Amino acid sequence: MTTAIGVVMTEHIVAGKLEDQRITGKQIRYPADTNELDALTAMPGSELVEILAEQVATLTADGPIDAVGVAVPVIVRQGIVEDSPNLAQIKGMHLAEELTRVLTARGITAPVHIANDADAIAAGVAATRGQLNKLTRVWTIGNGIGYGRWPYVEGVWEGGHVTVTLDPKEKFCGCGGVGHLEGIMGYRAMRMRFLDLEPEEIFANARTGDQRCREFVDLWHRALAAGTASFIHLAGPGRFYFTGHNVGFLELPVLRGHLETMVKMSTLQSYSLEILPEDDQTALLGAGVSAVRALAS
Secondary structure, eight states: OOEEEEEEESSSEEEEEEESSSEEEEEEEESSOTTOOOTTTTSOHHHHHHHHHHHHHHHTTTSOOSEEEEEESSEEETTEEEEOSSSGGGTTOOHHHHHHHHHHHTTOOOOEEEEEHHHHHHHHHHHHTTOTTSOEEEEEESSSEEEEEESOOSSOOOGGGSBOOOOTTOOOOTTOOSSBSHHHHSHHHHHHHOTTSOHHHHHHHHHTTOHHHHHHHHHHHHHHHHHHHHHHHHHOOOEEEEESTTGGGOOHHHHHHHHHHHOOOGGGOOOEEEEOOOOHHHHHHHHHHHHHHHHTO
């Protein structure tokens, strides 16, 4: 039996134990107050590592583990955080190495694997459906826009920053790039575009017929269709999943209608679209599964 710890660090941290790629027991959350949304943003990176280690130590109190998987919303390669827009304090950190050092001091010697959170969700979806041998792709829709895929292949995979328009006025992406998907769909980007409305109000107004909001909601869906069509043309059709804090904004019939205008080759039209409710458990499961799979690579 393979035992692993899965950890997800976004605007909060949640950890759980996996046995044979199934979550067992209760999960641990930091901060415990679910209404506290900014607890991690100003916390030094070293303190974040200590919290991660404390959660892992708590979950390993009853016996040894084989691997630790941590999912974070960053560009990460070989355990090094190359960029981290949402948790700026860990940019450049050798996160796998730092967490390994702290865990070793606590007597925990299991290897640590760091994954992008969207990739972890894709792994979790594949594991839940018994499809770890099939291509699984996930869009996460929130403050930023994430793109995850399983099985993992080497690359940056910052799907939220694919260019979906050549309009030079489209410069609301947090990275500063022009024409990016996240610059249209991201929560922060929408607030910058509509200084007089919150994103929830934009979509509510569109449903009541407000022309300005209706035009934007159509642009929002066309942008996601463009990003999805690009990955269909690069890697082929298949199933795409959509999740995240703001997935409630998504209307699949509208998205599908735009995709049908963009994907015309008959061999590429066997794609399917599915909305998943947001939850930590899918990413947590994927983080653990990714860590276990990394043991064999």
